[in-house]
Amino acid sequence: MGGGEPCSVEGCSSEAIRSLSPKRLSGTSLRLKTGSRKAALCKEHYKQFKKETKEQRKIERDRFRTWSK
Numbered sequence: 001m002g003g004g005e006p007c008s009v010e011g012c013s014s015e016a017i018r019s020l021s022p023k024r025l026s027g028t029s030l031r032l033k034t035g036s037r038k039a040a041l042c043k044e045h046y047k048q049f050k051k052e053t054k055e056q057r058k059i060e061r062d063r064f065r066t067w068s069k
């Protein structure tokens, strides 16, 4: 390992912690840099990805209700 891979999100230069198929980002607000063949996400963008995909699947919602209490 050496020098992490950069995040593929447009305008972001943080180090990626996760790599996904770009298809999985469709439906989220994350935009990849032109020509990215995979979606490498930094910690913040991965968090955002998880949050947004969670909102799409409202099924999981109940589990997080306790948050707002």
Ligand SMILES: [Zn+2]
Binding pocket: 007, 008, 009, 012, 013, 014, 041, 042, 043, 044, 045
């Ligand atoms: Zn990023």
